[in-house]
Amino acid sequence: MNWILKRGDHRMDLPLLSPRLIQEKKRREVPHVNRTDYQLIDISKDGFVSLLTENGNTKDDLRLPTDDSLLSQIKDGFAEGKDLVVTVMSAMGEEQICALKDIGPKN
Numbered sequence: 001m002n003w004i005l006k007r008g009d010h011r012m013d014l015p016l017l018s019p020r021l022i023q024e025k026k027r028r029e030v031p032h033v034n035r036t037d038y039q040l041i042d043i044s045k046d047g048f049v050s051l052l053t054e055n056g057n058t059k060d061d062l063r064l065p066t067d068d069s070l071l072s073q074i075k076d077g078f079a080e081g082k083d084l085v086v087t088v089m090s091a092m093g094e095e096q097i098c099a100l101k102d103i104g105p106k107n
Helices: 019-027 068-079
Strands: 002-007 010-015 034-043 048-052 058-063 082-091 094-105
Touching: 034 068, 048 082, 058 094, 068 082, 068 094
Parallel strands: none
Antiparallel strands: 002 010, 034 048, 034 082, 048 058, 082 094
16 A cells, blocks of 8 residues: 655655564664763873863773874874863764863963
């Protein structure tokens, strides 16, 4: 059975969705993505960053990003002594630095 859609001189036959197809669409899982800001404390020689969490602990398990422009912005800003906040996106057990904010010079 099809729906018939008429618009002007055009006519389209649209198939109805079967209940089985609707159930299959409902079962698909969508990844939950979190976005968190951390203050950058240090950059190690081996490419890991040290970040300050909201509760005052450090997070030391993230590498610098592979994007060249973001990488150079982080390294240059840190070398200039600026206070930097990095945005980390996490989904499906993976985390990555995706953005940078300059909150001014270090005091």
